[in-house]
Amino acid sequence: MMFTDYLKQKKHSGSTISTYSKYLACFTEWLQQEQLSADVITYTELLDFIRLLQSLNKSKALINAILCPVRHYFNYLVAEGQRTDNPAAGLFMKGIIRRLPNNLLSYDELVHLYECYQLQLQVDASKKIILGLFIYQGVTTEELKRLYATDIYLKEGKVFISGSSHSNERWLRLEAAQVLDLQAYMKAGKFKTGPLLQKNKKRKASANNIVNQVGVMMRQLRQLNAKVIDATQFRSSVITHWLKQYNLRQVQYMAGHRYVSSTQRYKLNNIDDLQNALQQYHPLK
Incomplete structure (x- = not known):
């Protein structure tokens, strides 16, 4: 071989x-x-x-x-039986500073955005659902593209996030408000084929369609909170919040990280600790 x-x-x-x-x-x-x-x-x-x-x-x-x-x-x-050991096992270069997540939003800020989004702005149901998945399940935009109606289990109050070459699959709990929104959304449309959150069902499913929806949504959210940047900021904020509630391995599973080192980047006590770490590694220091 x-x-x-x-x-x-x-x-x-x-x-x-x-x-x-x-x-x-x-x-x-x-x-x-x-x-x-x-x-x-x-x-x-x-x-x-x-x-x-x-x-x-x-x-x-x-x-x-x-x-x-x-x-x-x-x-x-x-x-292949040509060696009995791996001399390179555990051999890594040390001293590499990983890029730390920054500009995080507090969990209260995230929840406030979710609660105010549909009330204060004219938005369709799909964007409210996307925002909920960002805030409560910490999904990525790539994962939204792969989300189908068959991945939503309303009776159990769970959603299945499929894995990829970069992430692991996982089951995550839905909040009560999400279940109601999803129930109404799925009842109003037909989702036997194509992604669940594809906005225009008459067109062939396009990955860019969801990307465009997310871009519009972020611009709308900045009207509610000027600190909003993008979906990556939301995910980083959610994972940091999870680490205050759950142990490292639990958060690794919830985030879909293939390696625990990816989760450890977020393992700081609070946002103030994170800002201090950023200052410590600032290139001008």
Whole structure:
């Protein structure tokens, strides 16, 4: 079995396999130059490879990106019986500062937006539903595109969010107000085919249609709160709020994060702590 076949078995996408193959080539070329073999190379020799990348002024983020397929490659060799261990396991470049979520809205601000949106502005039902899914379930715009009527379970008061190559599937609870809005919306329309929140049912389902709806909605919401930026800001605010109520693994599931490190970025006690962290890592400091 070839390494690319191994990656396909592990359900990696074609683009990921292509990127991994390109980065792995850096490693295999180095092995040839140093007359080393992947089936016997040691952890200490791998450190020499990292030092070479550093001497070539490769960033820490790029070095970590190169090390990722190297770890997969050693797992492949173990699976093929060519090694008994993975010397690159746990080998990461440290000191990378992740971009922190900022400009967050408090949970009270989010709920106030939801309550006032349809009362103070002339909006259709689909936008109110989209806003509710942003605020109470922390969904992404990409997930809205994949939402179908069959994903809504009104009797159970739950919604199923399907997974993708970047996120995990999950079941999330609907608020009572959302159930009523969804019930009326679904009763008024026919959603046997196409996304649930597709605005114009006469046209072929278009991903951009929902993106446009969200863009219009954000401009409307700024009339209620000038701090509103976009859907990503809403999701960051919701995840930060969840971490005050639930443990890290619970929030990882609720957010659909594939890796717990993605959730840990939001694990700060409150918005003030987050602003302090941003000031600490400000480039002018």
